[in-house]
Amino acid sequence: MSDLYQPVTIAAALAALSDLGAQGAVMAGGTWIMRAPLRQEPMARTYVATWRIPTLHQIEITETHVRIGSGITHAGLAEELHEILELRGLVAAASGSANPAVRQVATLGGNICTSGFYAADLVPALLCQNAEVDVETLQDRQRMSLQTFLEVRGALPAYLLTGVLIPRRPVISAHARLPLRKAGDYPVTIVSAAVERRADGTIGDAAIGVGSVEMTARRWRRLEEAVLGLPLNARRIEKCATDLAEEFIGRDGPETPGWYRVQVLPALVRRAFENLEKLSPEEGRHVDPH
Ligand SMILES: Cc1cc2nc3c(=O)[nH]c(=O)nc-3n(C[C@H](O)[C@H](O)[C@H](O)COP(=O)(O)OP(=O)(O)OC[C@H]3O[C@@H](n4cnc5c(N)ncnc54)[C@H](O)[C@@H]3O)c2cc1C
Known part of the structure; x- marks a missing residue:
């Protein structure tokens, strides 16, 4: 049985992840983690939950960009962004993935951070929007292209993906x-x-x-x-x-x-x-x- 820690700040989550090392892992919606036994994968000893960290659940829409907190669910993403015409592809990805119950809990962060999940719907939709991701560790905060993140995510020290930044462009998707x-x-x-x-x-x-x-x-x-x-x-x-x-x-x-x-x-x-x-x-x- 795993333990669950539910911090309310990013700093507390990162400190816990750093202390736990290989014994700890982030838990967002849990839809991938909960199926670990079906994949014959071990569960972590302690999960650090993201759901009580308010800043991870915010969406910012300006004339130049859209920034989506990593804790936003697929359903939330589809609901909040459906009026942004250039993001129709992303909205279709979020509203067509999995099933309605899973979409209510599965998060953007979980979709992007799961290196063993190859069929993530949001990832190709974000790649073609030139998305960047914000990644925080105890030591620093970095913004990098999503493609770079996909290539390096397996080698990062304990991190939290805090959000995704999409530059606004005159496209149809x-x-x-x-x-x-x-x-x-x-x-x-x-x-x-x-x-x-x-x-x-x-x-x-x-x-x-x-x-x-x-x-x-x-x-x-x-x-x-x-x-x-x-x-x-x-x-x-x-x-x-x-x-x-x-x-x-x-x-x-x-x-x-x-x-x-x-x-x-x-x-x-x-x-x-x-x-x-x-x-x-x-x-x-x-x-x-x-
Ligand atoms: C039956 C079923 C069908 C599905 N079908 C689809 C589908 O068709 N398309 C699709 O895209 N998805 C599908 N999914 C959902 C898929 O599980 C999620 O899209 C996503 O991969 C997991 O999101 P989560 O928030 O539940 O992540 P979790 O299970 O909480 O975490 C997944 C992984 O990401 C890490 N993680 C999560 N958030 C962060 C963060 N902010 N920073 C760092 N690491 C983090 C965790 O440590 C863990 O390793 C399906 C799920 C189920 C159960």
């Missing part, structure tokens, strides 16, 4: 996922896209995030370059994705082989771009093609 019942309803492949729609209807800057295919979610840079300047046409972009998909080596899992994740990837790209096509021309401020 969408999210597409393929859940499989056999995979416990976790998505086998995820594609998120955030693109600038130019006044002439072509694609300006494009950001495309891919999750669940490999162990770490990432941007699909070659596809982003290939679609630059093309009309916003989902079938055409699916063709580009088919031509480039061989750069992925899908991860094998008990629920599905890796090749299947890659095989369905172009169709998921098409679905994400079909969702973008459906958005009204007013969404996403037009940018000049030159």
